[in-house]
Amino acid sequence: MLLERINILKKEIIEYAYFVEGMVTKSINSLFERNTKKLIEIIENDEKYANEKEVEIEELCIQTIAQFEPKVSDLRTIIMIIKMNNDFERIADHAVNISQSSIFILKNSEIIMKEMILEIYKKTISMFKDAITSFIEQDPKLAKNVCERDDEVDDLRDEVYHNYSKIIENHPEKSLSLLSTLKICSNLERIADLSTNISEDVIFILEGKIIKHYKDIQ
Amino acid sequence: MKRRLFSFIGINFLRSSTLLSISFIFFLISIIILKGFQVINWEFITQPPKEFMTKGGIFPAIVGTFYLTFLSIIVASPIGILTGIFLVEYSRKNWFLSLIKITIGTLSGIPSIIFALFGLAIFVVLFRFGVSILSGGLTLAVMILPTIIKTTEEAIRTVPDNFREAAYALGAKKSETIIKVVLPVALPNILTGIIVSVGRAAGETAPILFTAATFYTRKLPKSIFEETMALPYHIYALMTEGTQAKSQVPIAYGTALVLLALVFLMNGFAIFIRYKMRRGKKW
Amino acid sequence: MVNERIDVKNLNLWFGENHILKNISFSIKKQNITAIIGPSGCGKTTLLRCFNRMHDLNEKVNIKGEIILDGENILSKKTDVFQLRMKVGMVFQKPNPFPKSILENILFGLKIKGIKNKEYMMQIVEEALKKAWLWDEVKDRLNKNALELSGGQQQRLCIARALATNPEVILFDEPTSALDPQSTLKIEELLLQLKKYVTVIIVTHNIGQAGRVSDFTAFLYLGELIEYGETKKMFTTPQNKKTEEYLSGRFG
Numbered sequence: 105m106l107l108e109r110i111n112i113l114k115k116e117i118i119e120y121a122y123f124v125e126g127m128v129t130k131s132i133n134s135l136f137e138r139n140t141k142k143l144i145e146i147i148e149n150d151e152k153y154a155n156e157k158e159v160e161i162e163e164l165c166i167q168t169i170a171q172f173e174p175k176v177s178d179l180r181t182i183i184m185i186i187k188m189n190n191d192f193e194r195i196a197d198h199a200v201n202i203s204q205s206s207i208f209i210l211k212n213s214e215i216i217m218k219e220m221i222l223e224i225y226k227k228t229i230s231m232f233k234d235a236i237t238s239f240i241e242q243d244p245k246l247a248k249n250v251c252e253r254d255d256e257v258d259d260l261r262d263e264v265y266h267n268y269s270k271i272i273e274n275h276p277e278k279s280l281s282l283l284s285t286l287k288i289c290s291n292l293e294r295i296a297d298l299s300t301n302i303s304e305d306v307i308f309i310l311e312g313k314i315i316k317h318y319k320d321i322q
Numbered sequence: 323m324k325r326r327l328f329s330f331i332g333i334n335f336l337r338s339s340t341l342l343s344i345s346f347i348f349f350l351i352s353i354i355i356l357k358g359f360q361v362i363n364w365e366f367i368t369q370p371p372k373e374f375m376t377k378g379g380i381f382p383a384i385v386g387t388f389y390l391t392f393l394s395i396i397v398a399s400p401i402g403i404l405t406g407i408f409l410v411e412y413s414r415k416n417w418f419l420s421l422i423k424i425t426i427g428t429l430s431g432i433p434s435i436i437f438a439l440f441g442l443a444i445f446v447v448l449f450r451f452g453v454s455i456l457s458g459g460l461t462l463a464v465m466i467l468p469t470i471i472k473t474t475e476e477a478i479r480t481v482p483d484n485f486r487e488a489a490y491a492l493g494a495k496k497s498e499t500i501i502k503v504v505l506p507v508a509l510p511n512i513l514t515g516i517i518v519s520v521g522r523a524a525g526e527t528a529p530i531l532f533t534a535a536t537f538y539t540r541k542l543p544k545s546i547f548e549e550t551m552a553l554p555y556h557i558y559a560l561m562t563e564g565t566q567a568k569s570q571v572p573i574a575y576g577t578a579l580v581l582l583a584l585v586f587l588m589n590g591f592a593i594f595i596r597y598k599m600r601r602g603k604k605w
Numbered sequence: 606m607v608n609e610r611i612d613v614k615n616l617n618l619w620f621g622e623n624h625i626l627k628n629i630s631f632s633i634k635k636q637n638i639t640a641i642i643g644p645s646g647c648g649k650t651t652l653l654r655c656f657n658r659m660h661d662l663n664e665k666v667n668i669k670g671e672i673i674l675d676g677e678n679i680l681s682k683k684t685d686v687f688q689l690r691m692k693v694g695m696v697f698q699k700p701n702p703f704p705k706s707i708l709e710n711i712l713f714g715l716k717i718k719g720i721k722n723k724e725y726m727m728q729i730v731e732e733a734l735k736k737a738w739l740w741d742e743v744k745d746r747l748n749k750n751a752l753e754l755s756g757g758q759q760q761r762l763c764i765a766r767a768l769a770t771n772p773e774v775i776l777f778d779e780p781t782s783a784l785d786p787q788s789t790l791k792i793e794e795l796l797l798q799l800k801k802y803v804t805v806i807i808v809t810h811n812i813g814q815a816g817r818v819s820d821f822t823a824f825l826y827l828g829e830l831i832e833y834g835e836t837k838k839m840f841t842t843p844q845n846k847k848t849e850e851y852l853s854g855r856f857g
Contacts, residue, residue: 105797105817167837171816414664484701488763491657491695492714492770493687502713507704 106172110181113164117185117192120157121236124192125229127154127199128295132225135206135215135288143210146203154196161189177309184305188239191298195232198291198298205284205291213281217267221288224260227253228292231299238303244310247303257296264289354578361576371538380577385542386455386550387524387584390534393459393546394523398467399516405467406474406512411500430468434528437465441533455546458534465529466519473515477508510599517592521585527554537563553581609635611656611774611804616670618651618660624828625651629670631823631833635773638796638805640819640836642812644856648828649808653776656806657693658686674774691718694767694803698779700759702751702766707743710751710762714770729769736802737765738795757788761795768802775799777807781814793818812852816840824848 127150134142165186168174174182209215231250238246268282369379413419441461451457481504489499505512535555543550560574611633618626626648633639641649651660658679660666671678679689691714702710711730720726730747734740739761743754751762760780767775777796781789796805796818809815815822816836823833824847832839832848843849850856 105794163841166841170840171837173813173816482701484697484699485703487659487697488701488703488766489713490659490662491690491697492717492766493689493691494713494717495687498717502716503703 106168106174106178109168109172110174110178113161113168113182113185116161116164117188118236118240120154120161120189120192123150123157124154124196124199125232125236127196128202128225128229128232131199131202131206132221134203135210136218136222138210140207140210143203143207147200151196151200154193158189158193162186165189180309184239184309187305188302191302195295195298198295201291202288205287209281209284213278216271216278216281216285217264220260220264220267221285221292224257224264224289224292227257227260228296228299231257231296232302235299235302235306238306239309242306242310244307247306247310250303251300254296254300257293261289261293351582354575354582357572358575358577358579361572362579366576367580380551380553380556380573380580382539382542383551383553383556383577384580384584386535386552387554387581389455389543389546389550390458390462390530390552391520391524393455394462394466395516395520397460397463398470398519401463402467402470402516403474403512405471406478407500407505409471410475410478411496411504426468426471429464430472434465434526435531437461437529438531438533440464441529446533451547453533453536453549455534455543455548455550458530458550458552459546461529461533462523462526465526466523469519469522470515473518474508474512477511477515478504480511481507510596513599514592514596517588517595520588524588525554525581525585527558530555553577553584557581611635612671612673614671614673616652616655616672617668618648618655619667620651620663621665626655627828629825629830631830633804633806634821635804636800637820638800638807638818639821639823640815641806641808641823641825642810642815642851643825643831644851645810647825649810649825650778652825653778653806653808655680656774656776657690657695658684659695661686687717691770692772693774693776694770694772695776695778696760696763696767696780699783700756700763702754702759702762704750704752706748707751707754707762708747710766711769714766718770729771733765733768736768736799737761738791738798739765755788756784757791760784760788760792764792764795764799772803774804774806777805779808779810782810789814812854824851826851 127146130142130150131146134140134146165182168182169179215221231253234246234250237243238250264286268286272279272282366379367384368381370382371379409419409422413422438461441457441464445451445457445460446453449457451460485503485507486499489503494502530552534550535552536549537551537555537559539549539551557574557577560570560577613632614630616626616629617624629652641652643649654660655668655672656679660668668680670680672680674693677684679693703713705713708730711733712726715726715729720729731740731744734743739758742758743749743762751759754762764775764780781792784792793814796807799805800820807815807819819836821834822836822839824831824839824843824845826847832843832845834844839848840852843852
């Protein structure tokens with residue numbers, strides 16, 4: 105009964121996680137491969153699916169609460185799934201933003217600060233993957249580890265800003281491309297942030313403690 | 323203070339009444355035992371009377387009582403049980419039903435001597451059965467009928483409705499439900515009613531007075547169309563028509579003792595059967 | 606299954622002068638669990654008993670309207686009520702096994718049906734007890750008196766007894782209200798399995814139970830069908846204000 109329903113919800117949310125992760129990876133890869141067609145796909149098809157999925161999962165969660173009146177850890181799990189569901193939709197949104205900025209860059213010039221973008225992307229996507237893993241494996245240590253890596257991504261994003269001001273002095277004609285590059289990095293950094301949120305929520309399910317803004321507590 | 327006094331009086335009133343009742347029964351049984359005991363021996367129970375009822379035994383009377391009782395039960399039980407079933411399960415609550423119930427109730431209150439006259443008029447004369455076991459048995463049957471009907475009614479009524487509902491819900495018809503569910507459950511109580519009636523049929527004097535009983539027969543009855551001796555009548559006859567009081571009175575008491583023992587035996591048997599059946603039913 | 610639905614059309618029921626069920630119409634989906642809920646005295650059990658014509662036993666009851674099962678109106682006078690009751694079984698609030706052995710309880714329905722083959726009968730007995738999750742507990746003591754079983758076991762026995770006649774539908778009248786929480790849970794899980802074999806219609810005054818167990822819910826109030834629909838939708842966003850009030854526990 106309730107157990108079956110929770111297992112279904114877990115399956116659905118994990119599938120959603122992988123789909124959204126795929127969107128992010130697809131967007132960065134398409135940028136580097138200079139594949140505008142795929143970027144358009146992300147904006148026109150994938151986003152639609154991501155939005156529908158969010159609604160579907162949310163409805164299912166609410167029905168589960170209404171029908172089964174879950175308590176304690178079951179309740180925490182469902183609430184966490186609702187929050188993660190939300191976060192995934194926002195990550196999908198960021199993937200769309202990255203795609204839009206990428207289309208602009210590809211239209212107008214070559215890619216600037218390619219290595220930096222790649223590094224931020226790698227760190228971000230690894231944080232996201234680990235956050236999901238910590239949920240699946242119920243591993244609070246991994247979740248805490250993810251929270252600690254948030255700083256690294258922040259630092260990288262700051263570096264990009266720094267480089268931006270340097271480059272724009274010497275090559276003012278590249279300003280629009282630079283802006284798009286900045287946007288891409290900001291969106292990646294937001295995705296890393298959301299991954300941290302997810303990890304905080306995992307700690308909530310497992311330890312029953314609401315750990316918001318992990319960094320401040322440490 | 324007043325309340326305590328009342329309660330004290332009340333309880334002791336109850337206690338003394340109970341004591342009184344018990345003593346009556348105790349005295350009754352003691353007297354019969356004391357006065358009849360001396361006559362009891364193996365010969366008494368197995369031999370016919372000799373020498374004008376002053377010696378010998380009461381065997382024919384025992385046999386006669388058995389025949390009469392047996393016949394009355396065979397006749398009254400099926401009629402009584404079926405009537406009881408009809409009254410509880412099939413009849414509608416209308417004026418006719420009330421009429422039937424009043425009639426049965428009245429029947430159970432009729433003095434036994436009147437049954438005797440009834441039996442005489444109908445069975446002995448009208449049907450031409452004459453003074454015989456048949457007439458006596460049938461008269462006794464009419465007498466115990468209301469009791470059997472009533473106990474059957476009670477027994478069936480106390481079967482909880484959930485059993486009936488369960489049976490109906492499985493597709494059973496009314497008759498199937500009654501036969502397969504209600505009757506088996508009610509059987510111990512119905513049986514009790516019958517066996518208690520046996521005790522009554524064995525012990526009643528009046529109904530067999532003009533219909534079956536005779537003071538003395540040389541041989542045992544060979545058919546139901548013959549008259550017979552019977553225990554209760556024998557007591558009556560010895561005490562009122564006997565000529566040798568000195569030897570016959572003890573015989574009367576002895577007969578009484580045998581009759582009492584028989585009734586107790588039959589009631590004990592009833593309780594035993596009921597116990598055995600209830601152990602299998604337990605609800 | 607011949608048809609997919611059981612249709613109730615304009616069902617009205619009077620008990621003497623009292624109009625108990627007022628113009629009820631809805632469609633039950635077969636091989637699903639449909640719960641009938643509502644405050645006490647709203648007519649839930651009365652409605653349930655229409656499906657197996659148990660009201661026939663009561664002279665004062667007058668029924669109008671139709672219930673269509675497998676293309677036939679089971680309320681019509683032409684219907685063979687006894688056959689109907691073998692198709693539509695019932696389990697009652699208080700477990701009521703016959704005061705006979707476990708085996709005889711289950712054989713009862715089969716004997717009424719006229720089945721005589723002993724081997725076949727024993728096969729059905731084993732199947733029914735397995736479906737009711739009771740086989741393992743009683744397989745070694747089928748001849749024991751049914752009343753020696755615990756309350757939860759007795760109720761499962763009643764379910765097995767109903768299953769033995771191979772019904773299409775089983776009606777449950779508050780089947781767990783006389784049981785302890787553990788037995789209740791077991792029976793709820795059992796019901797979820799039963800819908801593979803039969804259509805389940807269950808009356809319950811326990812809203813939580815309706816939520817956990819049923820696919821569809823009918824909400825009755827004062828003899829009227831206020832709302833009927835998928836449980837998961839009704840429990841989150843009901844259409845009718847009364848339904849909302851009842852489900853929030855405001856009354857009843």
